[in-house]
Amino acid sequence: MKNTEKVAQRLALLEGISLSPADLEWIASEIEDLERVVAELEEFSQDTVWISLQAQPAGKKA
Amino acid sequence: MDGADICELSLTDLSKLLAARELSSSEAVSAALARLERLEGRLNAFITVLRERALATAKKADEEIARGNYRGALHGAPVTIKDMFETAGVRTTGGSKILADWVPETDSALVERLNVAGAIIVGKTNLDEFGHGGTSTLSHFGPVHNPWNVERIAGGSSGGSAAAVASGIGPLSYGTETGSSVRRPASYCGITGFKPTFGIISRHGSFRGAWSQDHVGLFARSVKDLTLGLDPVAGFDSRDPASVHQEQPTYTARLDANVKGLRVGVLRRFLDAVNSEVRQAFDAALKILAGAGCELIDLDVPEVSYAAMTSMMTSSAESAGINRRWFRERHQDFVPHVSRGIAAGMTITASEYLIVQRARHRIREALRATYERVDIIASPTTARVAPLLSDGIKGNGDDTRHASYNHSNLLRFPSMLGIPGCSVPCGINMEGMPIGMQLIGGWFADQTVLNVAFAYQSTTDWHTRRPTLLGR
Numbered sequence: 001m002k003n004t005e006k007v008a009q010r011l012a013l014l015e016g017i018s019l020s021p022a023d024l025e026w027i028a029s030e031i032e033d034l035e036r037v038v039a040e041l042e043e044f045s046q047d048t049v050w051i052s053l054q055a056q057p058a059g060k061k062a
Numbered sequence: 063m064d065g066a067d068i069c070e071l072s073l074t075d076l077s078k079l080l081a082a083r084e085l086s087s088s089e090a091v092s093a094a095l096a097r098l099e100r101l102e103g104r105l106n107a108f109i110t111v112l113r114e115r116a117l118a119t120a121k122k123a124d125e126e127i128a129r130g131n132y133r134g135a136l137h138g139a140p141v142t143i144k145d146m147f148e149t150a151g152v153r154t155t156g157g158s159k160i161l162a163d164w165v166p167e168t169d170s171a172l173v174e175r176l177n178v179a180g181a182i183i184v185g186k187t188n189l190d191e192f193g194h195g196g197t198s199t200l201s202h203f204g205p206v207h208n209p210w211n212v213e214r215i216a217g218g219s220s221g222g223s224a225a226a227v228a229s230g231i232g233p234l235s236y237g238t239e240t241g242s243s244v245r246r247p248a249s250y251c252g253i254t255g256f257k258p259t260f261g262i263i264s265r266h267g268s269f270r271g272a273w274s275q276d277h278v279g280l281f282a283r284s285v286k287d288l289t290l291g292l293d294p295v296a297g298f299d300s301r302d303p304a305s306v307h308q309e310q311p312t313y314t315a316r317l318d319a320n321v322k323g324l325r326v327g328v329l330r331r332f333l334d335a336v337n338s339e340v341r342q343a344f345d346a347a348l349k350i351l352a353g354a355g356c357e358l359i360d361l362d363v364p365e366v367s368y369a370a371m372t373s374m375m376t377s378s379a380e381s382a383g384i385n386r387r388w389f390r391e392r393h394q395d396f397v398p399h400v401s402r403g404i405a406a407g408m409t410i411t412a413s414e415y416l417i418v419q420r421a422r423h424r425i426r427e428a429l430r431a432t433y434e435r436v437d438i439i440a441s442p443t444t445a446r447v448a449p450l451l452s453d454g455i456k457g458n459g460d461d462t463r464h465a466s467y468n469h470s471n472l473l474r475f476p477s478m479l480g481i482p483g484c485s486v487p488c489g490i491n492m493e494g495m496p497i498g499m500q501l502i503g504g505w506f507a508d509q510t511v512l513n514v515a516f517a518y519q520s521t522t523d524w525h526t527r528r529p530t531l532l533g534r
Contacts, residue, residue, distance in 0.1 A: 010409035011409070013408055013409050014405055014408060014409065016390065017389070017390060017393055017405070019393075019405065023398075023401070023402055023405070026402050027402055027405050027406050027409075030402070030403075030406035031406060031409055034375070034406065034409070034410065034414075037371045037375060038375075038414045038417060038418070040368075040371070041368065041371065041372060041375070041417055041418055041420075041421040042417050042421075044365075044368050044421050044424065045417060045420040045421040045423075045424050048420050048421070048423055048424040048427075049420075049423065050416070050420060051419060051420070051423045
């Protein structure tokens with residue numbers, strides 16, 4: 001998928017919110033960064049356990 | 063003693079005078095309010111000033127102390143709080159237009175505990191909107207100015223709190239930190255700032271920036287004053303899911319400048335990005351720690367290179383979740399840069415957030431192993447002194463999205479991992495701006511962090527330097 005398509009796909013998540021062209025340009029540039037960062041972090045975290053954040057109710061005892 | 067002298071008192075000395083009734087709370091609060099009113103036009107450090115309420119509460123404190131009901135070090139002392147904490151009957155804005163007139167019916171946990179301790183809240187301080195920023199320029203109420211040079215930023219997001227303490231408007235202020243919002247402004251404003259381990263101070267009744275990274279922290283001019291402000295507000299609170307069970311806090315009683323034999327690690331590869339004057343001040347500070355008997359150990363933890371991007375992605379996704387509803391209904395009412403950040407965060411998918419948390423766990427494990435080799439990690443708090451306001455948000459020079467050895471990694475990893483950190487003043491540059499050093503401990507090593515900071519301040523006087531703006 002081309003970069004422009006990926007950006008458009010993400011911008012669709014903001015549907016219904018009226019943003020100015022300047023805002024959209026800034027957000028699109030953030031999204032391009034985000035794509036790259038996620039790829040780097042995915043590579044970095046390979047072989048790391050998936051963590052669980054299951055929480056118990058306050059004061060719960062076994 | 064005149065008002066200017068009262069404002070220069072440490073909390074340690076002020077509380078002794080209040081307990082002995084050699085100074086009244088009414089005098090102390092009046093002095094803080096007078097200084098606030100004299101400087102506020104240049105600092106813009108406050109959103110709401112509680113003049114009448116503070117004076118009335120001070121009068122009650124004086125009556126209680128006169129009857130022999132002295133409650134402790136904060137009783138009758140003027141303090142300030144970031145406008146992130148709910149205050150019953152007093153507007154709580156978060157620095158946002160959206161809540162510009164919102165008056166909560168209940169107090170936050172922090173305010174409850176301050177009330178029990180008898181502290182007098184004189185004002186609510188300015189901040190980046192809902193804590194989203196590192197400059198305190200992203201507020202609906204305008205930017206905070208640095209008391210050392212009003213053309214420079216105070217740092218954020220707790221910039222109003224840092225500017226207040228640096229200016230002597232109360233010896234103590236409480237803020238919050240999600241990325242670096244206590245340590246950075248403390249460094250830029252030449253004061254001492256501390257963020258404890260995640261869960262030590264309850265966040266109940268304060269706005270969420272990013273729930274897995276949000277902390278309550280505090281500012282003072284010295285470590286000793288910090289611990290006096292920490293003891294009454296730390297402790298378990300079932301209303302905060304992150305709160306941890308702990309003994310009655312006794313940080314002040316356990317403060318100990320004997321740090322001989324403690325191991326202080328230095329992540330040298332991250333120092334390349336540091337400004338030369340900051341580097342010199344930091345190197346001199348390390349020599350002081352070595353002189354106090356600490357063992358300096360060079361460390362290499364390459365995983366920290368990913369800390370800034372991991373922290374930033376976590377913040378973005380969580381703040382988008384928190385603000386989603388308001389953003390859909392009122393996005394035009396957010397400060398523009400904050401609004402754009404929330405919009406970008408809303409495009410992060412659930413699976414991407416989980417990948418980021420996996421990376422975060424790898425960094426956590428690397429630091430867990432590191433803290434088996436050292437007790438403290440020391441570094442410059444910020445790579446450079448407070449930037450000019452005219453440089454805008456770019457002035458901080460943060461590049462949080464690149465896996466390079468940039469300095470934001472050092473600022474960001476403590477909050478992301480929930481470990482304690484303290485910034486202490488360690489120099490002044492040629493332009494007269496303060497420089498800070500941060501001391502970062504492992505999980506629940508809060509006392510060790512405070513003791514090393516205390517040892518440093520026991521043999522240096524950087525924390526006693528004051529902004530020239532103050533005059534008398």
